Amino acid sequence: MDIKRAVGQRIKIVRQRSGLTQDQLAEQVGLSPKYISGIERGVENPTMDILIRLAKMLGVEPYDFFLFGESEENEKALRKGIEKMVREADREKLQLYFDVMRNILQLT
Numbered sequence: 312m313d314i315k316r317a318v319g320q321r322i323k324i325v326r327q328r329s330g331l332t333q334d335q336l337a338e339q340v341g342l343s344p345k346y347i348s349g350i351e352r353g354v355e356n357p358t359m360d361i362l363i364r365l366a367k368m369l370g371v372e373p374y375d376f377f378l379f380g381e382s383e384e385n386e387k388a389l390r391k392g393i394e395k396m397v398r399e400a401d402r403e404k405l406q407l408y409f410d411v412m413r414n415i416l417q418l419t
Contacts, residue, residue, distance in 0.1 A: 316353030
């Protein structure tokens with residue numbers, strides 16, 4: 312197993328679920344987008360300090376990046392992504408989100 316690539320993939324998944332682009336994450340943690348891309352591709356070898364900064368910004372614990380056998384569903388990242396979507400939505404999108412969630416819940 313290529314650990315750097317696996318960690319990079321986990322970071323990418325958590326970032327995407329948080330609703331952030333590589334550029335946005337890079338800006339918020341003070342790194343270059345190229346470096347974030349390299350981490351996610353397994354090319355760069357981030358320090359523990361960088362992993363901690365990334366985890367804090369993404370709302371997860373650093374060890375979450377190493378849970379390769381765990382379900383890809385990371386509750387904190389999912390919640391943060393949903394909160395971001397709702398926070399940035401206009402009235403029309405909020406209504407759409409509400410309707411979709413209500414319909415899904417009626418199916419269960």
